[in-house]
Amino acid sequence: xxxxxxxxxxxxxxxLHVGEPVLLNGIMVTARDAAHKWxxxxxxxxxxxxxxxxxxxxxxxxxxxxxxxxxxxGPVVAGLxxxxxxxxAAGPTTSIREEPYQADVMRHFxxxxxxxxxxxxxxxxAGCQEVPxxxxxxxxxxxxxxxxxxxxxxxxxxxxxxxPEALWVIEVEDFPVTVTMDAHGQSLHALxxxxxxxxxxxxxxx
Numbered sequence: 724x725x726x727x728x729x730x731x732x733x734x735x736x737x738x739l740h741v742g743e744p745v746l747l748n749g750i751m752v753t754a755r756d757a758a759h760k761w762x763x764x765x766x767x768x769x770x771x772x773x774x775x776x777x778x779x780x781x782x783x784x785x786x787x788x789x790x791x792x793x794x795x796x797g798p799v800v801a802g803l804x805x806x807x808x809x810x811x812a813a814g815p816t817t818s819i820r821e822e823p824y825q826a827d828v829m830r831h832f833x834x835x836x837x838x839x840x841x842x843x844x845x846x847x848x849a850g851c852q853e854v855p856x857x858x859x860x861x862x863x864x865x866x867x868x869x870x871x872x873x874x875x876x877x878x879x880x881x882x883x884x885x886x887p888e889a890l891w892v893i894e895v896e897d898f899p900v901t902v903t904m905d906a907h908g909q910s911l912h913a914l915x916x917x918x919x920x921x922x923x924x925x926x927x928x929x
Contacts, residue, residue, distance in 0.1 A: 766781055788832035792834065836857055
């Protein structure tokens with residue numbers, strides 16, 4: 724398997740192709756529905772004014788996500804009382820919910836990878852080619868195993884969103900993923916859907 728360090732360069736992103744297994748190493752940020760909506764509304768579309776620590780978090784995210792990776796994950800976290808955070812479970816969540824936001828977020832922050840499960844749609848695939856970035860598929864049902872690759876929790880932003888929706892800054896070692904949407908316009912998810920539809924139509928016709 725190919726080992727890739729975060730931050731990731733455009734050159735490395737363009738060298739990746741669907742079906743390629745990868746081990747990710749470095750610092751990434753978890754973000755789900757609340758975080759994506761907040762990023763888009765506050766800093767990209769600017770439909771709501773920054774509030775509280777929004778601007779400080781934004782400056783931190785600009786550094787973390789430049790060449791960085793976003794992980795669609797709602798972790799189970801120990802040590803909340805002492806702030807000695809440790810991930811107990813860290814499985815991927817379904818990515819398609821972020822389809823309205825993902826390409827805009829990746830473009831704005833110059834992020835290079837997004838991790839989740841189930842793939843994403845046409846808008847995200849177009850963004851993969853433009854930014855460029857890739858979609859990494861993580862194994863669902865392996866939350867405890869994936870948590871073992873999280874070697875350190877560096878901190879958390881927007882904990883008021885709730886533990887699963889907060890932006891957790893984590894350091895991973897040999898985090899296993901597969902490229903399923905690349906910067907060349909290829910999507911394994913779209914291909915499988917197309918093939919499934921073909922089989923379905925053949926079954927209906929027979």
